[in-house]
Amino acid sequence: MPQIPGYTYGDPALPPSPVSLEELERLKACLLWTEEDDKALEQAGKVLEDQVEEVLDLWYGFVGSHPHLLHYFTDPQGNPIPDYLERVRRRFGQWILDTCFRPKDETWLRYQHEIGLRHHRTKKNQTDGVTSVPHIPLRYLISFIYPITATIKPFLTKKGHNPEEVERMYQAWFKAVVLQVALWSYPYTQPGDF
Amino acid sequence: MPQIPGYTYGDPALPPSPVSLEELERLKACLLWTEEDDKALEQAGKVLEDQVEEVLDLWYGFVGSHPHLLHYFTDPQGNPIPDYLERVRRRFGQWILDTCFRPKDETWLRYQHEIGLRHHRTKKNQTDGVTSVPHIPLRYLISFIYPITATIKPFLTKKGHNPEEVERMYQAWFKAVVLQVALWSYPYTQPGDF
Numbered sequence: 114m115p116q117i118p119g120y121t122y123g124d125p126a127l128p129p130s131p132v133s134l135e136e137l138e139r140l141k142a143c144l145l146w147t148e149e150d151d152k153a154l155e156q157a158g159k160v161l162e163d164q165v166e167e168v169l170d171l172w173y174g175f176v177g178s179h180p181h182l183l184h185y186f187t188d189p190q191g192n193p194i195p196d197y198l199e200r201v202r203r204r205f206g207q208w209i210l211d212t213c214f215r216p217k218d219e220t221w222l223r224y225q226h227e228i229g230l231r232h233h234r235t236k237k238n239q240t241d242g243v244t245s246v247p248h249i250p251l252r253y254l255i256s257f258i259y260p261i262t263a264t265i266k267p268f269l270t271k272k273g274h275n276p277e278e279v280e281r282m283y284q285a286w287f288k289a290v291v292l293q294v295a296l297w298s299y300p301y302t303q304p305g306d307f
Numbered sequence: 308m309p310q311i312p313g314y315t316y317g318d319p320a321l322p323p324s325p326v327s328l329e330e331l332e333r334l335k336a337c338l339l340w341t342e343e344d345d346k347a348l349e350q351a352g353k354v355l356e357d358q359v360e361e362v363l364d365l366w367y368g369f370v371g372s373h374p375h376l377l378h379y380f381t382d383p384q385g386n387p388i389p390d391y392l393e394r395v396r397r398r399f400g401q402w403i404l405d406t407c408f409r410p411k412d413e414t415w416l417r418y419q420h421e422i423g424l425r426h427h428r429t430k431k432n433q434t435d436g437v438t439s440v441p442h443i444p445l446r447y448l449i450s451f452i453y454p455i456t457a458t459i460k461p462f463l464t465k466k467g468h469n470p471e472e473v474e475r476m477y478q479a480w481f482k483a484v485v486l487q488v489a490l491w492s493y494p495y496t497q498p499g500d501f
Binding site: 233250255262292 | 481
């Protein structure tokens with residue numbers, strides 16, 4: 114498998130997550146997360162792994178059709194940066210698989226923190242060495258919970274699972290997306306507010 | 308209808324929302340919001356209005372069974388404050404109806420901002436004149452998108468609508484919850500990060 118540009122999951126050089134495993138458990142309790150969800154996510158990963166490009170086509174089509182979203186991939190002249198879009202796309206595809214297959218442990222928490230930093234002005238553009246808009250607002254990260262969750266459902270139905278199984282996978286995906294956005298909000302917050 | 312304690316929807320003394328109607332439209336675009344959603348929310352309101360107490364029983368049961376959530380309703384000795392719980396419950400019930408029935412206009416935006424401030428250390432406890440934990444962390448506001456969305460579905464099925472209608476109401480509710488949490492995050496963010 115070719116290397117994914119800028120993908121540093123498990124890199125020990127990443128800064129530690131400010132969120133402890135104990136706090137992660139509390140967040141999972143808020144989300145009504147059970148072991149069933151871990152299993153359902155793994156099942157979702159198997160359903161989605163050969164559909165990743167189609168999912169990304171849909172999501173990129175959505176972003177590309179809204180100038181106020183494509184904006185975050187543009188250069189100072191307002192033109193989209195194709196190489197930046199492509200590098201992020203590669204990582205976004207891997208993110209789908211990581212959401213489903215990676216154990217939710219300290220290594221995972223550390224990379225979630227890194228993803229938050231890469232959306233926030235702290236690290237946006239750095240990974241890809243681009244000169245683009247310096248920051249993605251938190252309100253869009255939170256709002257994206259909806260499309261990233263809702264649009265996945267049709268893909269979950271494609272492998273012949275019954276409606277109950279699809280629903281279980283969908284709910285687990287929904288929880289995993291919300292959990293990650295909660296973690297990504299860290300760098301946006303004022304001290305003590307996260 | 309008896310007055311709801313601390314409920315100030317439409318009060319011209321409320322500070323203006325930092326979010327413009329134009330920005331609200333952009334957020335709605337992120338959420339794939341259409342006029343169908345406004346209609347579906349209104350329909351959901353009619354389905355939910357005589358079930359509000361049952362919904363609140365469920366949500367309060369959930370919060371009450373998790374010490375790390377009940378915590379935000381406790382006094383300095385760690386005891387839950389019954390009057391505070393009850394006052395918030397009254398507003399929470401009205402919030403269900405407002406989510407469904409209120410037009411998403413400037414008055415609505417203004418009250419969303421007020422709700423954010425009341426969760427944040429800026430105004431927590433003030434409305435109810437209590438001495439409780441000074442702040443609800445943003446990570447819990449975001450995480451609550453899941454239970455507040457997922458648990459509503461069974462209530463939407465109770466009035467004989469077909470599965471497609473229930474699904475439309477459910478998706479509109481999901482969008483409305485995400486939209487509000489995005490708006491509530493404002494006071495938590497560093498300048499320019501929202």
